[in-house]
Amino acid sequence: MELNDLQAQRLTKLERLRAKGINPFPARSNRTHTIAAALTAFETLAATGELVTLAGRIIGARRVMGKLAFTHIADDQGSIQLWLSRGEIGDELFTHFRDDLDTFDIVQVSGSLRRTQKGEISLFVKHLHVLTKALNPPPEKWEGLKDVEGRLRQRYLDLLVNEERRDIFRLRAKALIAMRRFLDERDFVEVETPILQPLYGGAAARPFTTHHNQLHQDLYLRIATELYLKRLIVGGFSGVYEIGKDFRNEGVDRSHNTEFTMMECYQAYADYRDMMLLTEQMVRFIAQEATGSTVVTYQDQAIDFGPDWARISLVEALKEATGLDVLALPDLATLWEATLAAGLKKVERKTTWAKQVDELFSTFIVPNLIQPTFVLDYPVELSPLAKRKAEDPQLTERFEVYVGGMELANAFSELNDPLDQEQRFLEQGRALAAGDDEAHQMDADYLNALMYGMPPTGGLGIGFDRLVMILTNQPTIREVILFPHLRAREEG
RNA sequence: GGGCCGGUAGCUCAGUGGUAGAGCAUCGGACUUUUAAUCCGUUGGUCGUAGGUUCGAUCCCUACCCGGCUCACCA
Secondary structure, eight states: OOHHHHHHHHHHHHHHHHHHHHHHOOOOOOOOOOOOHHHHHHHHHHTTOOOOEEEEEEEEEEEEEESSEEEEEETEEEEEEEEHHHHHHHHHHHHHHHHOTTTEEEEEEEEEEOOOOOOOOEEEEEEEEEEEEOOOOOBTTTSSSSSSHHHTTHHHHHHHOOOHHHHHHHHHHHHHHHHHHHHHHOOEOOOHHHHSSSOOOOOOOOOOEEETTTTTEEEEEEEEEHHHHHHHHTOOOEEEEEEEEOOOSSSOTTTTTTTTEEEEEEEEEEOHHHHHHHHHHHHHHHHHHHSSSSEEETTTTTEEEOOOOOOEEEEHHHHHHHSSOOOSSOOOOHHHHHHTTTOOOOOOOOHHHHHHHHHHHHHHTTOOOOOOOEEEEEEEGGGGTTTTEEEEEEEEESEEEETTTTEEEEEEEEOOOOOHHHHHHHHHHHHHHHOOSSSOOOOOOHHHHHHHHSEEEEEEEEEEHHHHHHHOOOOGGGSSSSOOOOOOOOOO
16 A cells, blocks of 8 residues: 555554554543533533543644643534543543544544633643544545545545435435335335346336356346236235336436336226326425425425325327427428427437337426426337327326426336237337347236236336435435446546 | 537646646644634645557547536437
8 A cells, every 4th residue: 555645644643552552443432422412411411520431533623732631522413612621631531632643533522512712612631542543634625525536436525525425325214214214114024136137128228238157047137017016916015116226328417327226016906197296295205204395496496295296198299399299290201301390409310109209208398397397298109108088099197207307207007908918019129130239128028917907007106316415415316326326436 | 319518636716838836624743712723834636538649748639538507309
């Protein structure tokens, strides 16, 4: 290990501790209070003058004035000032504090709680010993650690120095618990399905591929849990859910991470209208539990999950925004001609009709969907796993939820007709052969499951990271993922 | 993948074709009520990497690496 000057100085101090017979990394600590608990109980503790033992990391500067010294220590939930007097603790301990310890070292301190003359609650130290010597120095005192790459590559330091970062992940944990509780209370069973899959499906995405050596079998990291969860509905469960990582071999941007956390749930004897109610209630509940309110601020806009969410039809919204009736323009060529004829700028030409419709939707509708909005009834070509609408077989019983201009959820009445499903897979297979590397694979075992009969079922997927982005007002997904994917850095 | 911007001390950042700068931190000294302590002094650099141009490159050029923004991709 090559050390810079500051690290070398700290190592020298560490060796000095050892030379004095002091273990710089002792196994045991025995605090009587967390810092937060000590502060809460201050009046009582100060009145009795009892000995309080705290443990924490030295943060900020050590202000040493010859015969008196101040510093602050912090643990997870609080910080407190230490007051050290050479006269009180003696030359040896005072010098030990001054010469052997550094900012970021972790110490155990005992003493009594009082206020200083300036009024700050402080621990008047009688005993002090090191619990952990820190060899790396802290970043700058006031600017802190700002460099994005530095923060993400050393998330531990980011969390340590930028305290509010820990709040994001505490809130994330609360939201996760709330999501589970909401589903558990409605008798959904939490399950775990394979991450390594011989076939991938359930979404339009390119997968990661890996290999099982012993079995000589290629495997895919799942891009969705959908097809396994619906097998469980066939298997007799009336409701199941899974919260876990999906993996998609695609680009990374502010709302996409290579691996991300998805909640999918399926409910027998429900349809997509039931799932709309479930979605509204779930997100409302999570927002309330995690933030204390159903109104959150996202990028300077108040977003209210409280009232019934707006519902718009995809086809109608496109008609309003662009004047195009995509259902009356049922192939790529005529749709593209009409797009040009309508003088619509900023629209790219796509390779399939379905993708062209999606391009129009992404360009003209999505950016304006700030408040939570259900977008209903997607063309069947875009939705190979969703049931057709009885009154219009070109469309499916499907919705997506958009919030803050971002897709948050996707749901449909699940296609349970194995013959129709087979045709959809075949159509996807033709797209795959034609070069659409995100098209679905044929899943014969899934069709076999459907042939035993899957009850009418509603399914829902929610991008959990994106929900946390909204709840914590974070502009990028990597700020709500502890260790987002970064390119490997070559060692110099 | 394209465009634009960036990478200089532990951290936050200036800067110049001619010996590399500041603040904070560190280190040494003074100091018994500090809290961005103060005062005096001090250390610290493959200037992202590799080539090229040049008498001389951290600076100019080229390629590459890493990151940011953005577009594309990603329902």
